[in-house]
Amino acid sequence: MTVNGRAVEAAPGELLIDVAERAGTYIPRFCYHPRMEPVGMCRMCLVEVEGPRGATLQPACYQRVNDGMVVTTDSPKAKKAQEGVLEFLLANHPLDCPVCDKGGECPLQDQTLTHGPGETRFVEEKRHFVKPIEIGPLVLLDRERCIQCARCTRFAAEVAGDTEIAFAGRGDLIEVAPSPERPFASVFSGNTVQICPVGALTAKPYRFAARPWDLEQVESTCTQCAVGCRLAVQSSGNRLTRVLGVDSDPVNHGWLCDKGRFTLDAVDGHEGASDPLDPSHRITRPLVRRDGSLVEATWGEALARAADVLRAAGEVDGGVGVIGGAALTNESAYAWARLAREVLRTEHVDAQYGDGLDARRVLALPGATIDDAAAARVVLTLCGDPREELPVLFLRLRGALVRPGHDLVELAVGPSALHPLATVSIPVRPGEAHRVVEALLDEGRAPADLGLDEDARERARRLLDDGEGVVVVAGRTNLAEDPAVVERALTRLAEGLPRATFLVASRRGNVRGAIDAGLAPGLRPGRVLAAGGRDTPAQLAALREGAQRAVLVLGDLLGNVLDRTGAEAALERADVVVVAGHGGATLAYADVVLPAAVQHERTGTVTNLEGRVTAVVPKVVAPGAAWPDVAIAAELARSLGAELAMDTVEDAARALESSTGYPALSVLLDATSEGRLAGGAGAPAPRRPLDPMAFPGIRSAEWVGLGESAGDVVESAPAAAAPTLAAPTLADLGSAPVPEVPGRDAYGLALRVAPRLYDHGVAVTGSPALAALVGPTVARLHPGDLDRLGLDTGGRLVVRGAGRTVELRVARDAQVPRGVLEVAFGALGDEGEDVNALADPGAPITQVKVEAR
Amino acid sequence: MSHLRVDLRQRAEELVALYPRPRSAMLPLLHLVQEQDGYVSPEGIDEVAELTGTTPADVRGTASFYDMFHLEPVGRYVVGVCTNIACLLAGGEELLAHASRRLDCAVGSTTDDGLFTLEETECLADCGHAPCVTVNHRYVRTTTPEAFDAMIDEVRQGRRDHEIPDHGTLVRVRRNGGLRVPDEVIAAERAAAKAARARRLEGAG
Amino acid sequence: MAVLDAPRIVTSRLDFEDSHTLARYLATGGYTALRKALSMHPEQVAAEVDQASLLGRGGAGFPAGRKWSMLRPSEVAYLVVNGDESEPATFKDHLLVERDPHQLVEGVIIAAYALQVNRAFIYLRGEFALGLERVQAALNEAYDHGALGRDVFGSGFSLDVVVHPGAGAYICGEETALLEGLEGKRGFPRIKPPFFPAAQGLYGEPTVVNNVETMSNLPWIVLNGGAAFAALGAGRSTGTRLFALAGRVNRPGVYEVEMVKNTFRDLIYDPAFGGGVPGDRPVKAFIPGGVSAPWFGPDQLDLPLGQDEVGGQGSMLGSGSVVVLDDTSCAVRAAWRITKFFSRESCGQCTPCREGSGWIERAMYRLEHGGGRVEDLDLLLDLCDNIAPGLTWPPQQTTICVLGPSIPSSVHAAIEMFKDEFLAHVETQGCPFD
Ligand SMILES: Cc1cc2nc3c(=O)[nH]c(=O)nc-3n(C[C@H](O)[C@H](O)[C@H](O)COP(=O)(O)O)c2cc1C
Ligand code: SF4
Numbered sequence A: 001m002t003v004n005g006r007a008v009e010a011a012p013g014e015l016l017i018d019v020a021e022r023a024g025t026y027i028p029r030f031c032y033h034p035r036m037e038p039v040g041m042c043r044m045c046l047v048e049v050e051g052p053r054g055a056t057l058q059p060a061c062y063q064r065v066n067d068g069m070v071v072t073t074d075s076p077k078a079k080k081a082q083e084g085v086l087e088f089l090l091a092n093h094p095l096d097c098p099v100c101d102k103g104g105e106c107p108l109q110d111q112t113l114t115h116g117p118g119e120t121r122f123v124e125e126k127r128h129f130v131k132p133i134e135i136g137p138l139v140l141l142d143r144e145r146c147i148q149c150a151r152c153t154r155f156a157a158e159v160a161g162d163t164e165i166a167f168a169g170r171g172d173l174i175e176v177a178p179s180p181e182r183p184f185a186s187v188f189s190g191n192t193v194q195i196c197p198v199g200a201l202t203a204k205p206y207r208f209a210a211r212p213w214d215l216e217q218v219e220s221t222c223t224q225c226a227v228g229c230r231l232a233v234q235s236s237g238n239r240l241t242r243v244l245g246v247d248s249d250p251v252n253h254g255w256l257c258d259k260g261r262f263t264l265d266a267v268d269g270h271e272g273a274s275d276p277l278d279p280s281h282r283i284t285r286p287l288v289r290r291d292g293s294l295v296e297a298t299w300g301e302a303l304a305r306a307a308d309v310l311r312a313a314g315e316v317d318g319g320v321g322v323i324g325g326a327a328l329t330n331e332s333a334y335a336w337a338r339l340a341r342e343v344l345r346t347e348h349v350d351a352q353y354g355d356g357l358d359a360r361r362v363l364a365l366p367g368a369t370i371d372d373a374a375a376a377r378v379v380l381t382l383c384g385d386p387r388e389e390l391p392v393l394f395l396r397l398r399g400a401l402v403r404p405g406h407d408l409v410e411l412a413v414g415p416s417a418l419h420p421l422a423t424v425s426i427p428v429r430p431g432e433a434h435r436v437v438e439a440l441l442d443e444g445r446a447p448a449d450l451g452l453d454e455d456a457r458e459r460a461r462r463l464l465d466d467g468e469g470v471v472v473v474a475g476r477t478n479l480a481e482d483p484a485v486v487e488r489a490l491t492r493l494a495e496g497l498p499r500a501t502f503l504v505a506s507r508r509g510n511v512r513g514a515i516d517a518g519l520a521p522g523l524r525p526g527r528v529l530a531a532g533g534r535d536t537p538a539q540l541a542a543l544r545e546g547a548q549r550a551v552l553v554l555g556d557l558l559g560n561v562l563d564r565t566g567a568e569a570a571l572e573r574a575d576v577v578v579v580a581g582h583g584g585a586t587l588a589y590a591d592v593v594l595p596a597a598v599q600h601e602r603t604g605t606v607t608n609l610e611g612r613v614t615a616v617v618p619k620v621v622a623p624g625a626a627w628p629d630v631a632i633a634a635e636l637a638r639s640l641g642a643e644l645a646m647d648t649v650e651d652a653a654r655a656l657e658s659s660t661g662y663p664a665l666s667v668l669l670d671a672t673s674e675g676r677l678a679g680g681a682g683a684p685a686p687r688r689p690l691d692p693m694a695f696p697g698i699r700s701a702e703w704v705g706l707g708e709s710a711g712d713v714v715e716s717a718p719a720a721a722a723p724t725l726a727a728p729t730l731a732d733l734g735s736a737p738v739p740e741v742p743g744r745d746a747y748g749l750a751l752r753v754a755p756r757l758y759d760h761g762v763a764v765t766g767s768p769a770l771a772a773l774v775g776p777t778v779a780r781l782h783p784g785d786l787d788r789l790g791l792d793t794g795g796r797l798v799v800r801g802a803g804r805t806v807e808l809r810v811a812r813d814a815q816v817p818r819g820v821l822e823v824a825f826g827a828l829g830d831e832g833e834d835v836n837a838l839a840d841p842g843a844p845i846t847q848v849k850v851e852a853r
Numbered sequence B: 001m002s003h004l005r006v007d008l009r010q011r012a013e014e015l016v017a018l019y020p021r022p023r024s025a026m027l028p029l030l031h032l033v034q035e036q037d038g039y040v041s042p043e044g045i046d047e048v049a050e051l052t053g054t055t056p057a058d059v060r061g062t063a064s065f066y067d068m069f070h071l072e073p074v075g076r077y078v079v080g081v082c083t084n085i086a087c088l089l090a091g092g093e094e095l096l097a098h099a100s101r102r103l104d105c106a107v108g109s110t111t112d113d114g115l116f117t118l119e120e121t122e123c124l125a126d127c128g129h130a131p132c133v134t135v136n137h138r139y140v141r142t143t144t145p146e147a148f149d150a151m152i153d154e155v156r157q158g159r160r161d162h163e164i165p166d167h168g169t170l171v172r173v174r175r176n177g178g179l180r181v182p183d184e185v186i187a188a189e190r191a192a193a194k195a196a197r198a199r200r201l202e203g204a205g
Numbered sequence C: 001m002a003v004l005d006a007p008r009i010v011t012s013r014l015d016f017e018d019s020h021t022l023a024r025y026l027a028t029g030g031y032t033a034l035r036k037a038l039s040m041h042p043e044q045v046a047a048e049v050d051q052a053s054l055l056g057r058g059g060a061g062f063p064a065g066r067k068w069s070m071l072r073p074s075e076v077a078y079l080v081v082n083g084d085e086s087e088p089a090t091f092k093d094h095l096l097v098e099r100d101p102h103q104l105v106e107g108v109i110i111a112a113y114a115l116q117v118n119r120a121f122i123y124l125r126g127e128f129a130l131g132l133e134r135v136q137a138a139l140n141e142a143y144d145h146g147a148l149g150r151d152v153f154g155s156g157f158s159l160d161v162v163v164h165p166g167a168g169a170y171i172c173g174e175e176t177a178l179l180e181g182l183e184g185k186r187g188f189p190r191i192k193p194p195f196f197p198a199a200q201g202l203y204g205e206p207t208v209v210n211n212v213e214t215m216s217n218l219p220w221i222v223l224n225g226g227a228a229f230a231a232l233g234a235g236r237s238t239g240t241r242l243f244a245l246a247g248r249v250n251r252p253g254v255y256e257v258e259m260v261k262n263t264f265r266d267l268i269y270d271p272a273f274g275g276g277v278p279g280d281r282p283v284k285a286f287i288p289g290g291v292s293a294p295w296f297g298p299d300q301l302d303l304p305l306g307q308d309e310v311g312g313q314g315s316m317l318g319s320g321s322v323v324v325l326d327d328t329s330c331a332v333r334a335a336w337r338i339t340k341f342f343s344r345e346s347c348g349q350c351t352p353c354r355e356g357s358g359w360i361e362r363a364m365y366r367l368e369h370g371g372g373r374v375e376d377l378d379l380l381l382d383l384c385d386n387i388a389p390g391l392t393w394p395p396q397q398t399t400i401c402v403l404g405p406s407i408p409s410s411v412h413a414a415i416e417m418f419k420d421e422f423l424a425h426v427e428t429q430g431c432p433f434d
């Protein structure tokens, strides 16, 4: 085809606006967004297209190209049409650029400066609306500035799948509105602010925080969960101001969840918070315990004390262990794994907190990428609510499942935002997943006590077939359940569906990378199988029993374990060294605290749930005397009389890559790429053009990429001929053991504990904007169970379990399986009691007794 | 708990059943809510969202596109006076001004007694009787100020109740049954027709 | 002289008080056309309609037979009747649905049979409260009579018809916006391509959308044959057509008129129709086909009422409404009021339509009510040009649907035809007609 007289290659059916852009012709636009269906509403992209009736004006964002098409984007007619649209858009637009957050990075402003009329011909009175209104807890709307492009409403309906905001009114009175009774509370609300082409939608936390021209940005990876969304981190000087989603084709398509976007307030900590037990307190100096309290110390003192503690404990066999590290970079995790194994001579290392699955089994499953799951004929889920645990994975799965040719078979362990899209949904109660899987794979009659719907089972079996085109998305479904249940279910699926692949929905930020780097019992760096060590629950038990004497905690422990009482008892008896960026309850037991750099302050690589390694790039300098973990590990090794030979992150990355084949250094050197799959083949995917609506420095009128302003790129190439990355296989491990689950007690309910996005962790509680969103504690029950109890939403229930009694408000939820009582991980009762203490630690499942209040 | 009265809830479900997809019943359902509450109430919105499988924001957004739906309470009688071209040429603006004086309420607002809401409307497709006036969407054909005043008096005295029901338009419209032809029957018929056509084509070829 | 000897095709029953009842309908030959159609092959029925050259009566004037032949073959297809009638000064469908609903229903069944679709929807504008009642009552009667539902008159053909009430939005007359309304959404016209609902319509399935009057012609065509219909009128404009006559005439109303054989002058002046202008004042201008159409002046009074005849002169027969302005009518006020209508009724998707209509309306308001400037005329024309580039007829467009390019029709015409009147408004800073 021809664009402005030049021949251009394109595939039939591609959108003209994309084809032209690829060929270097930027067609102005407002409503078009490359990740949403075109709607052709704003009419900014009008160009001339030759047709049977001569050249006509057509919207390039909607027009699909065909062979021999002749297009002119800069003819006088096209220009006049575009300028006419611009003038119409400006007619009612307020002249408040100087006080508008979007000023300086506004496509409307850019277009106007570049192409617009110098003077306004509009002498009428402008449209007036009452000033900004709060449409959701995080988003404000200034209706006067809205240009009715429908990007935000389409995002809500089409991408997030939840029409919490919609156009109201007609004609020039159209406005974006939530229902007055229900605010725009989507966990994806911040995306609408990012894609708004003008300053109509603004984010409360960012409002008036900075002017775009003061901002500098780097491209990095979010570590709030294991999806690993790519993002741009912006700061004004050394103050973090804003995070924006970057469009990574294999991962996040430009979207972020609000936790990833708005948690940046938590990084610095609250200025007022000075209690080291407060998670919003930022640790900036080393601390040592003296006369019972933590006092500031020099690095030298602190390291010496830590070394003493660990050395003394290490004199007993199995006396030291390491817990945590899933929030670190691969390089940091690698440095700690080396320290643990080579210096402390312990195999007791675990990046997970008893909330994951056996790392060896996870790695042995045939892997699938997010793209594989999105392309799958059938997705089989056995996991918690992906919108709560891995929000952007939910968006990717949803985006696929709403299209024809994709089916979802849901093993429904509890409420899930994917549920409405399920072709078949099979309720699964705690302790039964492996048996339900067995019943799916087996043609015989299903055991009656499972209560399976035969028709659903049949439909699921037919869809799953031999696993061809099936991707299993699986994770820990219930923190109060023995992980052996899901592990057994997964190996049986791998055996029974030989062609299926697996996307393991591990939740924590860089848990996959930490495991790969060697922070897992039974796995040495580079996924090498080793003799087993203690996992976190085992270490805590050993500490309680005195078999283990000291523990090195990387990050927070108490906020992450289910059995908090048991963990407290363990720490009480132990010598504790904590490496952390923020305060927290764990510090009450620490003998030494070593301050570490946290996200947006550190460099390195991280690995997402599919095994994709991408770079994290620092934007600000860590406060006070906080160091990067790699440096802390190296210095601690020295204090222990050993040498890790890793003084910089690059050293660690080089060592990791050259010794195991893990793509650390090579990714670090190419920080703005889409990353590389660890152990996977294939060239990195080409980067999509950015949506030029939100990035300072990306003028919509003269489009450039983000790469230019990305962080410092090291210029040297990685070491040649790295070894191939190892991985355990199913054959190495054998089938997972069948867990022993006691029969159900007809009078009780089985407890399910599931994480929620807005939890009590540092990322949420440390950010004032997010902390307000933590939901109240409720027990969710199936309507049938509530009716039996004579309760309705809002009623109160007395729950007894594990020797404790807690009173909880109830909520009716048809997605909770019958016979199950569900609470959120970390939930606190009205009196601040630990609701999770209802769970019986170590029991395969917990049954609770309930009584209406 | 249904916000709609039992009988209206039943009609609502009948309406949903009339269409191949529940959302299609949106406009009739909103008319129904308006019939009961006099306007599209928040509770009604929630119920329509439930009946159509949508969200309250979506229902509200949809309702607000259409002039006949009121998102705020209105008078028991909504008086519409058209000023569009045919009525303009016949004195529609003057009649509207008269109505406003007579009802003692500004255009777009409701009388103090909550009885009348006065609206300026676009063409109501009754231009043979311009300027056109409707009350609750019934054409009253009062083209002069005197006739208008007489009509208002009658309405006040309840003498037009047989002709002008409160609020909605659907009051007296009711399907005497749901979709009558089951999908299977239709599918079977279509298959038969297709087979017949194929036979004919074969015969012809 | 008006030609008045054509048969009354769609208004034959209107002299009866009870014209809307089944009893009257049956007594006047109702449902015999349906029985005849059912005895024919569906394709034969369609062929008769094609031969009749029945041009769509909704506004675009597309031949119904051609439209039907474009229906994409599919398992599921729909027939949708457009009874949203909201084009200002158009009130013919109003008459048909209130006064002869069975004729419409019979037409719908015939069309559905010809198209072999089993579901039809009649979208009536919500303000037609009585029309909604009457059509629903007619449908109920038709079901009971065996003309609807399973196995229509024992023919093996089944059909369900649902009446769908609109709720006050002119744009829902645009066929794709109407389908959105029928799907329970905001009435946003759909972007083209796909160009025709016949390829992708209701729920994405092939759909035929036809106007109420178009449908109401079908019983007569089936009974009398397409050739008999085509023998009336001339050229492509065959049969009779309903004209809604309004504005400055003695007898505003709906008249069934044989196409082409009669002129606008006949329609406006003949005692059988409009009966002339009150006070015998001169016609200053008239709008030949709804307010979307460019205006005509007295010079065009002798144009025949034919689609191509009017189209050739730079306007359209459109929705069949004729509005007469005499020398007491202010052209600026008329054009302003029409723009105000478009501004209120723009769905709001397209920038030029949404913002352009509001801008033009406000500028026109100033001109009419004081505050006009001479330069406003050029500004208005340029704004019009930005909505309908070139200001040609048929218009080019910068918008999704043709509501956009309808906005300039009256403003452009008024400025062209009555520039002096505009200047007088500027000069007196008010309306000289007040
Ligand atoms: C803005 C706009 C409004 C319209 N309003 C109506 C209407 O009220 N009634 C109608 O039948 N057609 C209306 N139409 C035309 C329809 O889109 C469509 O062409 C017509 O219903 C087809 O029926 P026909 O072929 O029988 O005329 C309108 C078109 C536009 C662009
Ligand atoms: S031209 Fe106007 S009415 Fe038509 S789609 Fe665009 S904004 Fe809506």
Ligand code: FES
Pocket (backbone or CB within 6 Å): A028, A029, A030, A031, A032, A039, A040, A041, A042, A043, A044, A045, A046, A059, A060, A061, A062
């Ligand atoms: S119409 Fe194409 S970008 Fe908006």
